[in-house]
Amino acid sequence: MLHLLCVPSGSDLSDTFYQKALQHKFEETMLVASSEALVGKARMQGIRAVTFDALANAVTEQCSAQLRDSLVVRKISRKAQELILQDIIDRLLQEGRLPYFGRLAGKKGFIRSAASLMEQVGSCGATAEEIETAFAHWDGRSPAYRQKDREVAEIYREYLAYLIQNNIYDMSGLYRVAAEELAALRKAGGTVTWKALYFTGFYRFDALQLAIIRLLSQSCDVWVALPYEPGRPELYGAAEDTYGDLMQYAAQERLPAVPAAERTASLRHIVRNLRSPDKQPVPADPGIEIWQLADEHEEMRAVLREIRQQLRGKTVKPSEIAVVVRRMEEYSGMRDLCDEYGVPVQAEDSAALAASPVFRFVAAILETVSLHGREKTESWIAFLTQPLQKIVLGLKTETVIQLAEEHYYTDYRSFLSDVLEKTGCEALDRFRQEIDAIPAKAGIQEYCDITGRLLSLTKLPEKAGRLYREGQITLTGFKNTVCACRETQSLLQKLPQDYRFCRSGKQTADCAGFAEALQEAAGRMSLSLRPENREGIAFLPAVDLEYANFKQVYVLGLRENEFPFYKDENWIYNDSERDDLAALGIPLPSSADGYGEDIHFFMNACAAARERLVLTYFADEEHNASPYIGEILSLFTDLEVKVKKAETAVGDSLSREELELALARSGQTDALEQMEPGLAESAGSDRKRLQKSAGWNGNPDDTMLLQRISRQIGDRFSASKLETYRSCPFKFLVTYVWKQKEAEAAGEDMDAGQRGSLLHRVLEKFIGKHLGEKLRESQHAELQKELDEIFDTVCQEFADKGGLYPGDFWQHDKEQQRLLLHRWLRSEIAYSGQGEWRPVSTEKAFGRKDNGEVALDINGRRIYLNGKIDRIDRAGDAFFITDYKSGDTPKQKEFADTDLQLPLYLFAAATQNEGNVAGGGYYSLKDAERKASFMFPEAAGTVPWKTFSEAKDANGNTAAVTDMKELQATLQRVLGELLERMAQGDFSPTPAKDCERNCPAAAVCRFRVITRDREEEDPNG
Ligand code: SF4
DSSP, X not given: OEEEEEEOTTOOOHHHHHHXXXXXXXXXXXXXXXXXXXXXXXXXXXXXXXXXXXXXXXXXXXXXXXXXXXXXXXXXXXXXXXXXXXXXXXXXXXXXXXXXXXHHHTSTTHHHHHHHHXXXXXXXXXXXXXXXXXXXXXXXXOHHHHHHHHHHHHXXXXXXXXXXXXXXEOHHXXXXXXXXXXXXXXXXXXXXXXXXXXXXXXSOOOHHHHHHHHHHTTTSEEEEEEEOOTTOTTTOHHHHHHHHHHTTTOEEOOOOOOOOOOOOHHHHHHHHHTTOTTOOOBOOOTTEEEEEESSHHHHHHHHXXXXXXXXXXXXXXXXXXXEEESOGGGGTTHHHHHHHHTXXXXXXXXXXXXXXXXXXXXXXXXXXXXXXXXXXXXHHHHHHTOTTHHHHTOOOHHHXXXXXXXXXXXXXXXXXXXXXXXXXXXXXXXXXXXXXXXXXXXXXXXXXXXXXXXXXXXXXXXXXXXXXXXXXXXXXXXXXXXXXXXXXXXXXXXXXXXXXXXXXXXXXXXXXXXXHHHHHHHHTOEEEOOOSOSSSBEXXXXXXXXXXXXXXXXXXXXXXXXXXXXXXXXXXXXXXHHHHHHHTTOOOOXXXXXXXXXXXXXXXXXXXXXXXEEEEEEOOSSOOBOHHHHHHHTTXXXXXXXXXXXXXXXXXXOXXXXXXXXXXXXXXXXXXXXXXXXXXXXXXXXXXXXXXXXXXXXXXXXXXXXXXXXHHHOSEEEHHHHHHHXXXXXXXXXXXXSOOOOOOOOSSSOOHHHHHHHHHHHHHHHHHTTTTOOOOGGGHHHHHXXXXXXXXXXXXXXXXXXXXXXXXXXXXXXXXXXXXXXXXXXXXXXXXXXXXXXXXXXXXXXXXXXXXXXXXXXXXXXXXXXXXXXXXXXXXXXXXXXXXXXXXXXXXXXXXXXXXXXXXXXXXXXXXXXXXXXXEEEEXXXXXXXXXXXXXXXXXXXXXXXXXXXXXXXXXXXXXXXXXXXXXXXXHHHHHHHHHHHHTTOXXXXXXXXXXXTOTTTTTSOTTHHHHHHHHHOTTO
């Protein structure tokens, strides 16, 4: 029998389930929980508790034991799943059965996307035939998309067949096996041995999980607690489908009398009324606060300041406080800041193996094998400065650092001989011989054996044990080292098994490829740590708050695009395709599911607070406050946002950094100078900028000066000139008005700009020789030879003009660039075979002498655009423009916002009478692929890669740009705003992450003068 308990927000039925479970014998019942934390909590009560995966395993074992002797199936890891798919896709490609995916299949990330799609399709419980039938009934598909569907179905069929043939299964396969075994058991008249099962902490189940629950409920009592209230559909979007499904065959039980959670009136009001259609605003009590801060840095500081003050006053214990964020990676500086303020944080019980010092030591060894020249030397420097070297080799890492700083080594052998001479470390000499003996190419098994042997040779557990006995490291440090060694060895034994089922397991790889595979596998393994501190505050992601309970909760990052955070689902099918597929009975997860999940996480964060909930955010021109802030405000009549400043007076400073800033702001230069020589001078200018002193804030207000600046700026604009103003007006002022050049990278290495110019020149020459041609696979060898020759010639030209220094390092770097071009050529041939687009021009300049004016009228002013379009392709009468990027490419959402180049070039191409410009995009040279390109809707689908047709409108909403006229209007609006700000003299420094790198204005803009010095001191930074 299936019993469904709908749990309203803020309630926790765990105790009810514990009581029920304890009425049965231990082995007759099980509690199935959504997280290890809830499993642990139940086990503390003496109840058998497992996750859903463990339940599926137990079901399979029980059923197969009754149905036959045994069912021999093995679960494969995600890595093995990807390797199997790689084999299948390679084979289908060779047989010419994947024309749609052909050009994409070799790209980095494709196999991962394919594996994730297979998992999503598998979780629907669909068979290969069902998928094919659904696709066959999908109306309105273009021929290209029909081909894509056919290929997805084919890959899925082959993949399932492979798993069945080899008696192996992936995660959805495990659920499928469990459901099939249960059905077979029931048919054979058997039954499971449990009397009652309790499911808790889940807000949704996928189709296969639902099938298992339904089948189990035919053999025993199954209780499911689902967060759901029928009157609040807006809050329970994530649970809606699961509720509907369960209600087809469940008995809805009345909620047992659960004592009301002890919350303040305002917090009770939030959990009862958020997204309720009947909500009525009430006066707020001090239990709820909303803070607005200037930026992320101040947001974290304001929260930690307050926590620190409370801990000092002993008004609350650290373990009664939670700091919650939507995604931990957005707040990576939080732990360091906690240390700065002396706020204890609960150490994590587990961490990725890849992040452990032991694994990093192993990875650093492998890194030294494949490289050459300066890169190899750098890898040896990184290896010899690993924190564990003091234990492993007894090496003085300070001496190594000193040597590396004093000399620019391009040959690792001379570096090592200097290290040996200075340190006299004999162990290093022996270890080096072992590393030199690692083969450049070997099988996965051989590499794992060698790496395992090297790790054993370090004798890390024994050495850590001795240091612990001598009192040099803590017991926790010793245990974590031993544990990491054991897990790394276990990974080295398991990895060859992942490859056992696929071709690459039998082939040789180079050491870099092996290191990458090992690193990836270690990233997926977690290491159980022995935390030093269980008494600190909890720092948690919002996804981990099911039934959490704290006296005080601070929720940070409540701003658009951060919380709520909407993840893009697998790109192979977009959201509208997913809607169609759901209607055809294949419910793949979509962004809409993400919205439902996100509000569930937010509600959990609110419900976790008993006495005080503080919601914080900062807003900037990119993102406003989260819509959740508005929703909370609407629940109260008098709740107001407190605009907080993290600025403190000298006497109130709670950390060294706060003290430095406070001294700087109050002009106490003597005290600053005593803390650190030179700090006072830096702080003086910082203070002036903070106070927005005229003459220091980048906003000239003298009319004559403004006119001169305006003349200097002129009416001619390139995309980079406009983009510089868009990103930082002060940098624009220094670059285009003061005419200062970007800081050049020092050293023998080629800087990114030079490298980009070199690659552009090579591609210009190569494509220039093949205008209008289709490149064929059969010509590959010949084309590559031609490309190599052009590359060598261009390198020589650059060297002759002093554009590069042909030293040892360049020799190595040159070969890396050659490889990059080879990868580009492979992609280019594949793209060429995919469609009718052929290059018709390269490096086409516009807006300069003799090549046609491109004018744009903006609010009565005419400006002239100039630039150079890397490449134009043509198909029929339509044109497509391409910009090559050797570094990162702008994102789709940046189009016509921070990315002005692409829309400007599209406009320029159209103005220069190139006919019908269908779209354009970026070609990433480092990834050897075309990124999602802008296409006008009419032309969408005419290029065989991902496209989009939208830009932000005046209200910041995303809207389709239907034709060139609309694109021109968008440009007039966006550029009009920039020109207006320039005219008014707005040249304020606008800091962004790492903006000071190569910025000619970094030394004068006074951007975080003090903090930058601090960051430079960080030896790990
Ligand atoms: S360092 Fe950053 S804030 Fe300063 S001028 Fe350069 S880009 Fe602007």
